[in-house]
Amino acid sequence: MKIWLRALTCILGLLVLPPLAGATSLQLLPATSVVGVGDSVAIQIAISGLGAQGSAPSVGAFEVAVGYDPSLLGFEGASFGSLLGDPSNLAETITDVNATASLADLAEVSLLSPAALDALQPDGFVLATLTFQSLALGASSLDLANVVVSDAFGKPLAIASLSGAEVSAVPEPAAFLGLAVGLLVVRKRLAFA
Amino acid sequence: MNMLRSLARRPPRWPCACAVAVALAAAAASAAVSESEPNGRGAPNPVPAPIAPFLTSFGQGVAVVTGTLAAGDTDFYAVELSAGQLLMVGIFDDRGGELTDTRVGVFFEPQTQDDSSVPPVASNDDGGPGFLSRLAVPIDQSGLWKIGVTGFRDTSFTGAHLEALDGPVSYRLVIAVGTSPPARVESSNNDSLANADLLPAGGALVRGSLAPGDVDFYALDVADGDDLTVSLFDLDSNAFAGAGGERNDTRIAWFDANGAPVADGANDDGGPGFLSNLETHVPAGKGGRWRLAVSGFRDTGFTGNHLDGPFDYELAVTAASGAAPVPRCDVNSDGFVDRADIQAITLARGQPATGPSDPRDADGDGTISVLDARQCTLQCGNANCAPPAPHCGLVGIELLLPLAPWLARRARARCGRSIGWEER
Numbered sequence A: 001m002k003i004w005l006r007a008l009t010c011i012l013g014l015l016v017l018p019p020l021a022g023a024t025s026l027q028l029l030p031a032t033s034v035v036g037v038g039d040s041v042a043i044q045i046a047i048s049g050l051g052a053q054g055s056a057p058s059v060g061a062f063e064v065a066v067g068y069d070p071s072l073l074g075f076e077g078a079s080f081g082s083l084l085g086d087p088s089n090l091a092e093t094i095t096d097v098n099a100t101a102s103l104a105d106l107a108e109v110s111l112l113s114p115a116a117l118d119a120l121q122p123d124g125f126v127l128a129t130l131t132f133q134s135l136a137l138g139a140s141s142l143d144l145a146n147v148v149v150s151d152a153f154g155k156p157l158a159i160a161s162l163s164g165a166e167v168s169a170v171p172e173p174a175a176f177l178g179l180a181v182g183l184l185v186v187r188k189r190l191a192f193a
Numbered sequence B: 001m002n003m004l005r006s007l008a009r010r011p012p013r014w015p016c017a018c019a020v021a022v023a024l025a026a027a028a029a030s031a032a033v034s035e036s037e038p039n040g041r042g043a044p045n046p047v048p049a050p051i052a053p054f055l056t057s058f059g060q061g062v063a064v065v066t067g068t069l070a071a072g073d074t075d076f077y078a079v080e081l082s083a084g085q086l087l088m089v090g091i092f093d094d095r096g097g098e099l100t101d102t103r104v105g106v107f108f109e110p111q112t113q114d115d116s117s118v119p120p121v122a123s124n125d126d127g128g129p130g131f132l133s134r135l136a137v138p139i140d141q142s143g144l145w146k147i148g149v150t151g152f153r154d155t156s157f158t159g160a161h162l163e164a165l166d167g168p169v170s171y172r173l174v175i176a177v178g179t180s181p182p183a184r185v186e187s188s189n190n191d192s193l194a195n196a197d198l199l200p201a202g203g204a205l206v207r208g209s210l211a212p213g214d215v216d217f218y219a220l221d222v223a224d225g226d227d228l229t230v231s232l233f234d235l236d237s238n239a240f241a242g243a244g245g246e247r248n249d250t251r252i253a254w255f256d257a258n259g260a261p262v263a264d265g266a267n268d269d270g271g272p273g274f275l276s277n278l279e280t281h282v283p284a285g286k287g288g289r290w291r292l293a294v295s296g297f298r299d300t301g302f303t304g305n306h307l308d309g310p311f312d313y314e315l316a317v318t319a320a321s322g323a324a325p326v327p328r329c330d331v332n333s334d335g336f337v338d339r340a341d342i343q344a345i346t347l348a349r350g351q352p353a354t355g356p357s358d359p360r361d362a363d364g365d366g367t368i369s370v371l372d373a374r375q376c377t378l379q380c381g382n383a384n385c386a387p388p389a390p391h392c393g394l395v396g397i398e399l400l401l402p403l404a405p406w407l408a409r410r411a412r413a414r415c416g417r418s419i420g421w422e423e424r
Helices: A002-016 A114-120 A170-192 B004-007 B015-032 B339-347 B370-377 B395-422
Strands: A026-029 A032-036 A040-048 A059-067 A073-080 A095-099 A103-110 A125-134 A140-152 A161-163 A165-170 B032-035 B062-069 B076-079 B086-092 B104-110 B123-126 B136-138 B142-152 B169-178 B203-210 B216-222 B227-234 B250-255 B262-268 B279-280 B288-294 B309-319
Touching: A026 A165, A026 A170, A032 A040, A040 A059, A040 A073, A040 A140, A059 A114, A059 A125, A059 B370, A073 A095, A073 A103, A073 B004, A095 B339, A103 A125, A103 B370, A125 A165, A140 A161, A140 B370, B015 B262, B062 B076, B062 B136, B062 B142, B062 B203, B062 B309, B076 B169, B086 B104, B086 B142, B086 B227, B086 B279, B086 B309, B123 B136, B142 B169, B169 B203, B169 B227, B169 B309, B203 B216, B203 B288, B216 B309, B227 B250, B227 B288, B250 B279, B288 B309, B339 B370
Parallel strands: A026 A161, A032 A165, B032 B062
Antiparallel strands: A026 A040, A040 A125, A059 A103, A059 A140, A073 A125, A095 A103, A140 A165, B062 B169, B076 B142, B086 B136, B086 B169, B104 B123, B104 B142, B203 B309, B216 B288, B227 B279, B227 B309, B250 B262, B250 B288
């Protein structure tokens, strides 16, 4: 029985292990957010497992769609990172955001050379940041879809894992309660110190 | 014509600059130049014409000169190069070099100098396919360099040879200029037909690296009737110079749009040394996206079954004549790939391609995606996909023309007032 339990534990442990180093993954950060109704929340699209700074592979372009529950969240906008080029500089990148009721689709294509991208990008960074507004009480999952990530030469980068996120809207008192608990903890720590 | 001449005589204002820009753009688009006799040692044909830095006019690093060698004839071409570059030249003909024995020489001397007692900086007899010539020369001085083509006996480049006695022989002279660091390099995962690196239409010079077990694939959109040349030069591991192919034994082959090997489309030791080079014609009905494989000589199946390498190489690929290939990436059909084309592809992401000739579908997978957009950024005519130089024509000042009568009236009134004051 104990052997079976150990085996099961091992299997479960393997399942929850993070992706192997070097395997490219895409995730939404933070994985969980708690906000009050009417508040805004920023969600980052982060990539990791690329080549170290100065070496391939680098990201030359990407398209990522983030699905959400439109009854709970409203899409406010998106901003792009600067490691495919400066988004405000027409000579460096092309960006596009296409939002529907339940899907925010982002695309960015770098106009920089492969060597410039290799020099610019570390092994992991934030591709873009999306901003949502909480519309009603409840938990909305944010799911990644239509993911296409290109290397510097226009070839697909294999994404080993995709991780979404969840945004929970709670009543304001609860939010205050959380804040109060936090303050209490801080105060106790100060008292002990 | 007269208007063009008068424009050319004017000081260097915008119309003149535009004319030059258009001429250069046209030269860059075709990358093919025709010989113009007489072009002896003292009167070489400039490539491009008018003379300009080679890489400014031929941004992809390659140009093809079509010429004819007659009995007692020597052909000279002038190119403007910079110190630190690597000049690679190769001659091809329609018979694999079996019936014509050429010599090619490279000279650094003033354009009009014609002194047969001055030897070339470097020359080659049979480095290319058959008896044809090929060589790589490190450029140690900036300025005008000459490339001479003659018969193999003519070591002094005066026309003392016996080639073409049965009639003129046509040839193609491929000129490639490499830089360090290189302008174009192979990607890290171009090891299958599906992952071939797409080269710009017309061809390009690309730096690659071959290791044991490695196969490099490149893709080129070709049209029926195109004449393709491939020249592979291995590089010295200690300096930016050709290694002569004495230690590295390569094999190259073309695969057609269906992935099938092309008849007479492979080569092992075309030269120099054990290196490969190849000239291929695209048969009628066979145009499309061809793939070129580079591997070690043992690897006849191009699966990576070889022990050659590691070494770096420069691969010069050209495609000339024939019908126009599918104009990939030039979405707005203005003859130039720039930011506007990349943006159009980005905005069309997710849409199905309209067909195999859809210029937005650079990778030919049937769907428009950011992969196509990114691939097309590597086909742009300018760095960062900047648009071409302004076209000749209206520049904006003409928008003020409707104001001309008002300005004239105002000037007359001002003039009248000043005269009135003088009268008082």
